[in-house]
Amino acid sequence: MIMNEQASIAPRAASKRYSRVPAVAAACSMLITAGAVFAGAGAPGHGHEKQAEEHGYTFGRPGKAEDVVRTIHVEARDIAFDPRSVEVAPGETVRIVIRNTGKLEHEFVLGDGHEQEGHAEEMMKMGSGGMHMHDNAVTVPAGETREVVWSFPSGPATLQYACHVLGHYAAGMVGEIKVR
């Protein structure tokens, strides 16, 4: 009974992956097949694609360096972003370079309102020593530079970039990304 259920679930999982990432699926059809077999046996999935799926980004996806069409520079100060608003085209893959010119550590978290709320909650749970390693978020120590490569949604949207170091978001350390 259980084996039959697993056998019917595995092919669906495989075809779903295939439709989401045709290039990867084509290059790694052997691995996908093997992955489906392991999924049927109850082994956990792994990798970038799986992480994005689990995280459920609703505001685009992690970008690939080779797809980058332009670079946007954002300065993180004590306590604000400059500029406070940027514009990108729908579907565009952009490299965002964040330079911390302040004396405090800052974060750059890209997302919609829901994502910002979730991230703020995570930071509260972890306390002031919390660190984040997500595709859409970086921690930028004072005097340093980090980057995020992001593929924006194919339709119009309004997103945010925010710093969730305790008190910074409330102090107005947030910017707007207009996708249009």
Ligand SMILES: [Cu+2]
């Ligand atoms: Cu900050």
